[in-house]
Amino acid sequence: MAKVIVQELIDRFGLELIEGGEGVNRLVTTSDISRPGLEMAGFFTYYPAERIQLLGKTELTFFHSLPPRERQDRMEKLCALETPCIIVSRSLEVPEELIEAAQTAGVPVLKTRLKTTHLSSLLTNYLEGRLAPMTSVHGVLVDVYGVGVLLTGSSGVGKSETALELVKRGHRLVADDSVEIRQTGENEVVGSAPDLIQHLLEIRGLGIIDVMTLFGAGAVRSYKKITIVMHLELWDSKKMYDRLGLEEETIRIVDCDIPQLTIPVRPGRNLAVIVEVAAMNFRLKRMGVNAAQQFSDKLNEALKIKD
Incomplete structure (x- = not known):
């Protein structure tokens, strides 16, 4: 899992650091955001x-209605050792009690002009992507149609x-050799390339080429949702391959089951065209057009008539 520190959020969202500069390297471990309304009322x-x-x-309107001693107590409890940071939205004035408590605990206090709900949504979306479960797979990720x-x-x-052939035919490369995959939703995984090899493609006998510079x-x-996996393997004459397309194989990546096709490789087969057709056929199936199933249904009907 990737690590996110408070300084990254400051740079990303243009937050203003008010107090607690020594704590900007604190780790953010969850994408959940807390609006401590009950805590302002004393329920911790x-x-x-x-x-x-x-x-x-x-929260701050209610806070200012409290007696001075309670205001100090609330802020001291709010600045816990494990709290990554406290953000004040809408360019509201930061209470002195919060500044003092944060100074003692070393908790960063940040300020932004953004509205509270909008900032909460931005932070949640960003952190869900950065903190999503991740794995690395040896393969190539391309965007085809x-x-x-x-x-x-x-x-x-x-x-x-x-x-390379797919790129020449107008499709787009996402990652070659190593694909970093993050689960961004319940049934959604997104792949990207490590920064070191982004836009690069390795061709044996030719070496490393920069796809963006050439094409x-x-x-x-930069990234793409993984919709289908195509496993390439050398042709095995003793193995039975699916000839109708009725069998649906899946592979588990992180916590998602992704459809997988096994494509036998041998001289004379144009793999780029096969990948293109597989992508188009997959889109058709998602729209309710399944040629293999329609053929099977027609064949069964024909057999019934003969019987």
Whole structure:
């Protein structure tokens, strides 16, 4: 899992540091955001201290209605050891009690002009992407007709060469050799390339090429949702391959089951065209058009008539 520190959020969202500069390297471990309304009222029994604490107009208006001693007590309890940071929205004035408590505990206090709900949504979306469960897969990820196709298989089977041909045909490369995959939703995984090899493609005998430099910015993209996995393997004459397309195989990536096709490789087969057709056929199936199933249904009807 990737690590996110408070300084990253300051740079990303243009937050103003008010107090607690020594704590900007604190880790943010969850994408959940807390608006401590009950805590302002004194209920700290279930205080989620590990979350980013977001103070808006509602919380601070109630806070200013409290007696001075209670205000100091609330802020001291709010600045827990595990609290990554406290953010004040709407450019509201930061209470002196909060500044003093944060100074003692070393908790960063930040300020922004953004509205509370809008900031909460931005932070949640960003942190969910950065803190999502992640794995790394040996393969090539390409965007073919809007379908994220992950090519897998043993070294030398032709994954990179197939990706190069697809790029020449107008499709886009996402990652070659190593694909970093993050689960961004319940049934959604997104792949990207490590920064070191972004936009690069390795072709045996040719070496490393920069796809964006050779083919232009339209030939690459930074990330893509993985929709289908195509496993390339050397043709085995003793193995029975699916000839109708009725069998639906899946592979588990992180916590998602992704459809997988096994494509046998041998001289004379145009893998780039096969990948293109597989992507288009996959889109058709999602729109309710399944050629293999229609053929099977017609065949069954024909057999019934003969009987």
